[in-house]
Structure formats: structure tokens, C-alpha cells
Amino acid sequence: MGSDIIIVIVVGTALAFDFTNGFHDTANVVATSISTGAARPQVAIAVASLLNFAGAFISISVAATVAKDVVDADVITPTIVFAGLIGAIAWNLVTWYFGLPSSSSHALIGGVVGSAVAAAGFHVIIAEGLVGKVLVPALVAPLLAFLVAGLSIGIAYRVIGHQRPGVVSRGYRYGQLLSGGLLALAHGTNDAQKTMGVITLALIANGNLGPEANPPTWVIICSAAAISLGTYSGGWRIIKTTGTRIIKMDAAQGFTAQGSGAAVILASTHFGFPLSTTHVINGGVMGAGAAKRLSAVRWGVAGNIVLAWVLTLPAAAAIGALTYGVTRLFGTGAVGPVVVTLAALALIAAAFVRRAQRGAPVPVTEGGGR
Amino acid sequence: MLPVLGALVEGKELVETVIAATLAGVGVTFAFAVAIWGYGRSLELGGEERRLAAGLAAAVGALALLVVVGSIVAGIVVMTHK
Numbered sequence: 001m002g003s004d005i006i007i008v009i010v011v012g013t014a015l016a017f018d019f020t021n022g023f024h025d026t027a028n029v030v031a032t033s034i035s036t037g038a039a040r041p042q043v044a045i046a047v048a049s050l051l052n053f054a055g056a057f058i059s060i061s062v063a064a065t066v067a068k069d070v071v072d073a074d075v076i077t078p079t080i081v082f083a084g085l086i087g088a089i090a091w092n093l094v095t096w097y098f099g100l101p102s103s104s105s106h107a108l109i110g111g112v113v114g115s116a117v118a119a120a121g122f123h124v125i126i127a128e129g130l131v132g133k134v135l136v137p138a139l140v141a142p143l144l145a146f147l148v149a150g151l152s153i154g155i156a157y158r159v160i161g162h163q164r165p166g167v168v169s170r171g172y173r174y175g176q177l178l179s180g181g182l183l184a185l186a187h188g189t190n191d192a193q194k195t196m197g198v199i200t201l202a203l204i205a206n207g208n209l210g211p212e213a214n215p216p217t218w219v220i221i222c223s224a225a226a227i228s229l230g231t232y233s234g235g236w237r238i239i240k241t242t243g244t245r246i247i248k249m250d251a252a253q254g255f256t257a258q259g260s261g262a263a264v265i266l267a268s269t270h271f272g273f274p275l276s277t278t279h280v281i282n283g284g285v286m287g288a289g290a291a292k293r294l295s296a297v298r299w300g301v302a303g304n305i306v307l308a309w310v311l312t313l314p315a316a317a318a319i320g321a322l323t324y325g326v327t328r329l330f331g332t333g334a335v336g337p338v339v340v341t342l343a344a345l346a347l348i349a350a351a352f353v354r355r356a357q358r359g360a361p362v363p364v365t366e367g368g369g370r
Numbered sequence: 371m372l373p374v375l376g377a378l379v380e381g382k383e384l385v386e387t388v389i390a391a392t393l394a395g396v397g398v399t400f401a402f403a404v405a406i407w408g409y410g411r412s413l414e415l416g417g418e419e420r421r422l423a424a425g426l427a428a429a430v431g432a433l434a435l436l437v438v439v440g441s442i443v444a445g446i447v448v449m450t451h452k
Contacts, residue, residue, distance in 0.1 A: 152399035159403035163410035171406035263395035
């Protein structure tokens with residue numbers, strides 16, 4: 001009975017993480033389209049939401065690989081997964097509050113690593129996996145996207161240099177509908193699978209599924225729906241940062257950031273060297289801006305974003321470890337996760353009440369203003 | 371330091387990713403820029419009554435646009451086959 005309660009809590013928490021992943025990472029998909037006026041904000045977000053939903057059904061091949069390369073899979077229990085998810089959700093909410101686009105995948109990996117270490121010690125970390133699958137890709141993703149976008153926009157400006165601005169601007173805005181759509185589809189494929197993987201992992205650990213089981217249909221549908229709903233909710237704070245605060249973007253730069261970003265993500269997927277969508281698209285935005293003029297990039301904002309990337313793994317790990325420690329105060333049963341869940345829900349409710357008392361936020365308008 | 375890092379990182383995948391991403395990213399952006407150039411030039415040349423040249427520019431633009439659409443289809447195929 002106790003383990004069934006924990007599983008229900010883990011599934012609910014995983015879907016909550018999926019929701020935060022959706023609204024946190026919406027910016028990656030829609031920010032450049034909104035800031036250049038290629039699409040109206042609500043339309044861009046609705047389309048991204050639908051494509052995220054569709055993307056979740058495209059492939060489930062990586063669904064079972066979450067965190068298994070960075071921690072010893074034998075020590076994983078539903079409670080460890082739960083604590084890791086809380087770490088990831090908390091860090092997603094913190095970075096969302098400050099409008100910083102950080103990687104939800106890294107937050108999830110950090111959370112699970114932290115809770116696993118708290119449960120079984122540092123020896124559970126697989127150093128090769130952590131360096132090769134997480135740290136090096138985290139360094140490569142923004143640099144590669146920066147270079148590709150910078151090179152691409154330089155070539156594009158040479159080709160279109162003597163064309164009428166109206167034709168160029170209109171053309172790139174239409175192009176952004178294509179590049180943004182592809183990015184949304186890729187995001188749904190990559191990120192919804194992580195939640196499917198976490199839920200499947202917990203179901204396997206609890207004995208509900210066999211060791212080699214694929215995600216059940218209900219898990220796929222629920223994960224797709226959660227990330228899609230999260231995307232539809234729209235993380236306006238991060239959209240504003242990515243779309244307008246790093247650089248003042250023209251339509252060509254917006255298309256280049258998205259197009260280069262999609263190319264980098266898909267190339268990395270094809271060759272089995274997966275990169276973070278967040279790191280890629282923000283690196284692309286910086287590259288598209290810097291190629292035009294170095295001073296066009298607000299390096300202070302870029303520095304804050306990079307700092308958030310650096311802090312994501314240790315911060316989510318620390319919260320995951322702390323959460324695991326708190327749950328263990330109540331023993332090994334379901335009481336700990338129940339108490340932590342109730343406390344988290346109370347905190348979120350208090351934040352919403354406080355925000356409601358301050359007044360509703362002003363929505364982002366077309367062109368990126370707020 | 372480098373040999374240690376090399377042992378931890380799957381170097382072949384990394385190099386392939388860097389090369390493919392650069393070629394695909396630059397290629398798609400270049401193709402789309404050519405598509406816009408072709409459309410813009412065809413409008414200009416059409417306005418100057420140079421119909422053959424306008425048609426050629428439009429054809430180059432359309433071909434470039436086909437390359438972009440083909441790249442998007444290839445991207446979707448990559449997603450479905452991973």
C-alpha cells in the first residue's frame with residue numbers, strides 16, 4: 001500500500017516537472033518568433049504547444065535512459081526519483097522567477113544525482129557518464145550554436161545585403177514559422193521523453209513493470225499532455241529574456257538562431273551526442289547578435305544566463321539531496337513523500353496568493369514588449 | 371588532461387556532430403537567404419520588364435526554398451529514426 005502511494009506521488013510529481021519543463025522551455029521555441037513579430041504571442045505559444053504534444057509521440061527510444069548513465073541504476077528507488085524531481089522543479093521555478101533560461105534536463109539529472117548521493121553515497125556517481133554525457137555537452141552546445149549562428153548570419157547578410165528591407169523582413173518572418181515549428185517538434189520529442197523515462201523508471205523500480213518495459217500508453221499520453229499544457233501556459237519571464245534582453249533581434253537573426261539551433265539539435269540527435277535545447281537556442285541568439293556587432297549582445301544578461309547554467313547541476317543536486325534527507329526523517333514509507341508534497345503544494349499556493357494580491361502580470365505584447 | 375577527457379568523451383560523435391551541425395546550420399540559412407534573394411530580385415527585375423532574368427531569379431529562389439523544405443523533412447525523419 002505504502003509503495004503504491006509513493007508511486008502515485010512520483011507520477012504526479014513527474015507530471016508536475018513536465019509541466020514546469022513546458023512553461024520554462026517555451027521560451028526556447030517561441031521567444032525569437034515573438035520578439036521579431038513573426039507570430040502573435042498567443043498564436044506562437046498555441047502552435048508550439050500542439051507541436052510539443054505531437055513531438056512527444058514521435059519516438060520513445062530515449063525514454064528509459066534518463067540519469068542511468070550518470071548514477072548507478074541499481075540504487076534508484078521511487079523515493080530517490082521523487083526527491084530528484086522536487087530538486088528539478090524547485091530549480092526550474094527559481095530560474096523562471098529570475099527569468100533565466102536554464103536546462104530542465106540538467107536540473108532533472110542534478111536532482112536525481114543529489115538524491116541518489118544522499119541515499120547511497122558519492123560512489124553511485126558514474127564519473128564517465130557525468131563528464132561525457134552532461135558536462136562536456138553543456139560546454140559544447142552553446143559554443144557550437146554560437147559559432148554556427150554567427151557564421152550563418154554573416155553569410156545571410158552578404159546574400160541579402162542589397163535587397164529591400166521589407167522583402168527581407170517579411171521573408172524571414174515566414175521562415176521563422178517553419179524553423180520555430182521544427183524546434184517545437186524537436187523539443188517535444190526530446191523533453192517529454194524524459195518524464196516518460198522517469199515514470200517508467202519508477203514503475204520498474206516498484207515492480208509494476210518488467211525491467212525492459214517500454215513506457216505504457218497512458219504514460220506517453222499524460223507526459224505529452226503535461227508538457228503541452230506547460231508550454232501553453234507560457235513562461236513569459238524567460239521569453240522576455242531570450243527574445244529581447246540578450247539582443248535586440250531582427251527577423252534574419254531570429255530565423256538564424258532558430259534554424260541553426262534546430263540544425264545543431266537534430267545533428268546531435270542523429271549522431272548520438274544529445275545537447276540541451278536551452279543551451280543551443282540561447283547560444284544561437286548570442287551568436288546571431290555578436291556576429292552583427294559584439295556590443296549588440298548584452299553580455300551582463302548573457303553572463304547571468306551562463307551562471308545559471310553552471311549552477312543548475314549543483315543547485316538541483318543540493319535541493320534533491322535535502323529533499324531526500326527530509327523524506328527519510330519520516331522513515332522509508334510513504335509519509336515522507338506525502339509530507340514533502342503537501343509542503344511543496346502549500347509553498348506554491350502561498351506564492352500564487354502573494355502574486356494575486358500584488359496584481360496580475362501584464363502580458364507580453366506583440367514585438368516583445370511587456 | 372586531454373587524453374583523460376578523450377577517454378570520457380565519445381570523440382567520434384562529438385566531431386561528427388560539430389561538422390554536421392555546422393554544415394546543416396550554415397547550409398539551411400544560406401539556402402533560405404538565397405530564396406529571399408531570388409524572390410526579391412525577381413520582383414525588381416520584373417518591375418524593370420526583364421522577364422527572363424526575373425524568371426531565372428524566381429527559379430533560383432524556388433529551388434533554394436525546396437532545399438530548405440527538404441532539410442525540414444530530413445529533420446523530421448531524423449527525429450522519427452533516433
